[in-house]
Amino acid sequence: MSVPLYEAKAELFRLLGHPVRIRVLELLQDGPKPVRDLLAAIEVEPAGLSQHLAVLRRSELVTARRDGSTVVYALSGGDVAELLRAARHLLHAKLAGRHALLDELEAEAGSR
Amino acid sequence: MSVPLYEAKAELFRLLGHPVRIRVLELLQDGPKPVRDLLAAIEVEPAGLSQHLAVLRRSELVTARRDGSTVVYALSGGDVAELLRAARHLLHAKLAGRHALLDELEAEAGSR
DNA sequence: CGTGCAATTGCGAAATTGCGCAACTGCGTC
């Protein structure tokens, strides 16, 4: 393996580090979707979406199959969903912590 | 919170998308570590490491406390470790899939 | 075959990110 493990991991995260790509993956969590649907759900023009889809395809996070004149994308493996779930967890924890901190400060200010 | 959820998630991933930062987080999984140790374990110069640590600090993924003349970093919450674990899972699955494919191709070539 | 729609690709401009170097802060020691 010429590529250190931690570099592969970093690249994986870097690939996920874009709003459009995140939205695509989240939409695909509910099952395969044609590009048309993604395009309708995300605010981005066709060319832009295609570029991001290409990134996800190259990294094999999603698979694409042609069905007639449309192309249908799907997650390639449930691991992706699990990763997204972990990210959601972390964010929720962080936001909760922030709220708790705010409440604390308010309480302190109120009692003074 | 004026920031859409998926943007926060994308930013989280983007922050993790760098080899040095990944290594730092992985080293911190075994418990708090002074900068000196990180510096010894990772191939990067002090200034560079500091910059990456600053990124992690700003995003509150790690916490820093001064202990005498050294600074000790630690993960802020077990969620980070969980996220890293999920990433490891995904990578292992992907590599396993690739190996299986290679074996298949070799078997095919051998039988021909 | 030609036309139209879906999706992709190529490419240059613009924005972000990372890197190296110098300068700076905090702390302990003499």
Next chain:
DNA sequence: GACGCAGTTGCGCAATTTCGCAATTGCACG
């Protein structure tokens, strides 16, 4: 206070990423 060590910050430059636009491919239909 002056010095040295640990770690940080500021800043300009190089490299990477993203975006928008035009051109292209694949497919269905008249």
